[in-house]
Amino acid sequence: MKPDISNIPDLPGVYLMKDDSDNIIYIGKAKSLKKRVSQYFQSGKHHSSKTRAMVRKIRDIDYIVTESEVAALILEANLVKKNRPHYNIDLKDDKRYPYVKVTVNKKYPRIFITRKRFMDGALYFGPYTNVKPVRRTLDMISQVFRIKRCNRKIDGKRHRPCLNFHIDRCYAPCNGSISEEEYRSNIMEAVKFLKGDTAGILRSLTEKMQEHAKAQEFEAAAAVRDQITALKSLSEQQTATAGNNDSDLIATAADEETIFVQVFYIRDGNMVGKADFSLSWGDAAGDISRIVAEFIKQYYQDAPVPPEILVQHQIPEEGLITKWLSERASRNVRIQVPARGDKKKLLDMAARNAFMTMEQSHIRKSDQDAALQALVHLRDELSLPTLPTHIEGFDISNISGTDAVGSLVVFKNGMPAKDQYRHFNIKTVKGIDDFAMMAEVVGRRYRKQKNENNKMPDLILIDGGPGQVGAAMGSLRELGLDIPLVGLAKRFEHIIVPKEDQDEVVILPHTSDALKMLMQVRDESHRFAVSSHRRRRTARLSHSELDSIPGIGSSRKKALLNHFGSIDKIRRASVEELAEVEGISKGLAEKIIEHFKSKQN
Known part of the structure; x- marks a missing residue:
């Protein structure tokens, strides 16, 4: 049954195709909804086999009108990520890169690292390719803005604050030490910082410090001064999201089922990292350029947008995608196909990496197939009731x-x-x-x-x-x-x-x-x-043999074990050999030998 498309308007927007169970099976965007949707049902129009299979399943079409084609592109990407329809290109990240999540939708928000992104009303920053700097940033944010990091419920009852309160890392909203309004104000300042608005926060804190000083509230002024110092230090450590020499290189390799994408990150002219992704063909069988365009639309919803993106081939709707990226980055963004020079060499290297990732995937799949075959034989040999997966x-x-x-x-x-x-x-x-x-x-x-x-x-x-x-x-x-x-x-x-x-x-x-x-x-x-x-056994021996010797603490114990490698070698060492270890004096070495002699007796 062909769905009724007579009422679809000639306006930009997003269309949602549904099957007979009312499941969304495909989401697309168009400059003209009426023209684009009608193309699916034109008998003379050439479609891939996957698209023809999809059209046969369509029973209803819903649509959302937008103010522009760029707005439609953004809405399409968000809806695809949320609904993951069967016939859309599905982006899979081989590694779950970390995000910073701010639960602004909660009464007392938290800021923490997560590797999963949901449409849950929270704010997400990232993804980041290296988690260590992110942890340092969050640690500094807790020091500057004193935001709670625990999961403790705040139910209006007074709770004894944890250690973070006593070391000035949390305002302890659980104890009522800060009002909800003040706490949320702190959260929004931290959000500004994560967005890169350091100058505004520093101005605000400087004014607050001066007000405390004028009122002779010197302890409060000193606390704000420490916040300013910490914030300046953190600001210096932060890497700029995109300098003039920054670019992302996107290269692919493909087999019959999957497209393997390799992204190289170039910052300040140097390669600083890479990431692997894979996508299903969806209804774009054989059309690598369209796949790359879909990848860019999905990936840069969250990822920082550099001034330049390098690809292997011209992509469809390049002007529209470039306009959207430029709006996201608040500066001009270029999508280019390098023909020669260093950029072309780097792109070729990314392509080789994508090909190797594909080969490794084939090896893993081959190993998995062999393992599955072994399980089938194991079930048959032992007459097991089910396959022993x-x-x-x-x-x-x-x-x-x-x-x-x-x-x-x-x-x-x-x-x-x-x-x-x-x-x-x-x-x-x-x-x-x-x-x-x-x-x-x-x-x-x-x-x-x-x-x-x-x-x-x-x-x-x-x-x-x-x-x-x-x-x-x-x-x-x-x-x-x-x-x-x-x-x-x-x-x-x-x-x-x-x-x-x-x-x-x-x-x-x-x-x-x-x-x-x-x-x-x-x-x-x-x-x-x-x-x-x-x-x-090592833990028991280390504890019983060394911890009972007066003068041997954790650092000296570690130094002895690192130097000799085992308790047995420490036991056989001479005074001179023991004294060679950092922190072990001749007198302490004699005590160690006396201790082991007494154990033998």
Whole structure:
């Protein structure tokens, strides 16, 4: 069914195409809504296969009239970012770059770093390619404007202020130490600073300092003076958003599904960083120039706009996009295609980087496909009820029963999910009893998962033989859980499958990708267990052996460990060798030797 387009006006604006479920499937902008929308339904008009598929799904068209084509471009970009329609070009950022978020929509706003941007009424500054200077800036802002950084609820009840109040880093609105109006005024001053209006803030603070001084409120005047000093220091550290020699270089590489975009940042004539992005083709199959135009429209909604943007090919609607960018930057912005010289060389280098990013993506995809195939074979070999896309592996590490640690590693879709790894300090087992330790760790893990209604794994892998497997199964039965579990014994790489009457042993050839997948999980759980055990043992030895020596504090302990590398080498060192360490006098060296001698006796 063709939607009714007879009432669409001949004016600039944005159109929203919807399917039979009233979902927005495409958003576009036009100088003339009537002419642009009607083009989709002209039978003689050449369209790509994706556009034809989209048109077949259109059941309704909504529109928003704007005052100009530039306004339509801005609205289109905002609506695409918010709704992410299926047929629009979808910009994906390979790394989530940090933003500074100011929650001006809250009663007592906060300023903090976030890596996600929402349409939630807050103010966002960024994205920034380097988080360290951003952290320094926020630290200085808290010093100058004393804005709260904690999540504490302000509900009208008086709360005891935290340390930040006592070190003059927060006005403690939680304690009623500042009114809502004064606090919001401070927030808006900080926002002005983030926007680059340092001069206005300095004038305002200078006037305030002079007023306090005139009223002989010298402590208040000194506090404002310190704010001015800190603000001037921060202002000097801030990098200008765009100098005359600043430019962004945008280059691409593409395969059948994805366009890989590389952005090089040139500041003061020097390359200072880069970022990787990827986009789907949307309905722009084969049209790289249009893709780059869409990228620019989406990316520069948030990113600082340099005076010059260099691209590989002329882009459609260049004049319109340039006008919008110039309005955003409050200065002239150029989009250029360099034909020769240093800029062309840099653009070619960006293109090579984009191509390498594409190749790396293909390798990752190939690895993921191989891992998925291994999981299919693993399911078939072990007769598992589902594809084991979520595997959890366990191991125990201890030496002579001391500092025992259990490890948990998680594999999702055949790949390590390192942010979900966990280690468990053994609490209930004394001495050497690997079976009881395994039972404790497995029990603790899945008791918590069960209590919190978390999703259980598709397969549990135990590093060990029948004893460890039996102990782990005992813990699962106590919890009433039925999760597929197997063990992998190191010696022969035999797979132990627990059964009611007698465990089954599955032997796979060493060339089996299913066995290799289990071995990878097993080896990773062993590596993680050993490293966790080593850290715990080192911490215990460092504490017990050095912290009990009078005169050895944290800095001297660190110096000794850095110099000798281990407690054992410190124990064997002579007075002269110990005294070579910075901060260790001959007398203190003699005390260290006496301490270790007394331990031997």
